[in-house]
Amino acid sequence: ELTKLFQKSKSSGTGTVRITMKQYDGQDRHRPRKNRQPRRRAGGSGSGDATSSGGGECGCLIRATLNSRKLSTVVHQKDVNRFQLAFSSLLKGNIDGLKKRDKKAAAAATAAAAAAAKAKAKAS
Amino acid sequence: MTIAETWEQFAQVVDMMFAEDPKRCRVTVSYQPAQGVLVLKVTNDHVTVKYKTEHAQDVKKLEKLTSQLMRQLVSK
Numbered sequence: 001e002l003t004k005l006f007q008k009s010k011s012s013g014t015g016t017v018r019i020t021m022k023q024y025d026g027q028d029r030h031r032p033r034k035n036r037q038p039r040r041r042a043g044g045s046g047s048g049d050a051t052s053s054g055g056g057e058c059g060c061l062i063r064a065t066l067n068s069r070k071l072s073t074v075v076h077q078k079d080v081n082r083f084q085l086a087f088s089s090l091l092k093g094n095i096d097g098l099k100k101r102d103k104k105a106a107a108a109a110t111a112a113a114a115a116a117a118k119a120k121a122k123a124s
Numbered sequence: 125m126t127i128a129e130t131w132e133q134f135a136q137v138v139d140m141m142f143a144e145d146p147k148r149c150r151v152t153v154s155y156q157p158a159q160g161v162l163v164l165k166v167t168n169d170h171v172t173v174k175y176k177t178e179h180a181q182d183v184k185k186l187e188k189l190t191s192q193l194m195r196q197l198v199s200k
């Protein structure tokens with residue numbers, strides 16, 4: 001699915017592909033506000049805390065969007081390895097069109113950075 | 125919003141933010157083929173750090189970083 005998205009963005013020539021990643025603990029609804037009835041509060045935020053502190057149950061929520069098309073998926077611990085392989089090869093394959101750094105430029109950049117770091121260290 | 129100058133800086137900040145509060149931290153990767161730019165953004169709703177790049181070798185690093193993060197996110 002993600003491949004389609006990348007391809008579409010390339011062919012259309014406009015638009016950005018955005019990918020977002022965050023932790024997911026199975027809470028689909030909003031947690032009720034604390035100011036409301038104490039019973040609800042105990043139930044709502046209590047259960048929220050339980051799942052978050054439990055650990056090992058969390059998954060990773062990954063979203064991708066392009067203009068108006070949206071995709072999302074949750075990766076659980078069991079699927080992590082497989083997903084990661086597929087995902088990384090996908091990223092590598094589709095994110096091209098970036099400049100390639102020459103060896104000289106790279107060496108110069110790293111040398112400049114190292115020199116700057118040394119100068120700072122000396123000054124401090 | 126801070127802009128990181130080098131990948132090492134960015135990686136450090138990401139680790140720090142994630143260690144502090146994994147539940148609130150999120151990473152965004154956005155690729156603009158029109159300009160040939162790759163932008164990474166990390167935020168924990170208080171602080172945001174961005175990293176912009178046009179270089180192909182950063183894609184490899186990005187991919188390493190994302191896989192590492194994914195593992196951490198799932199294990200916690």
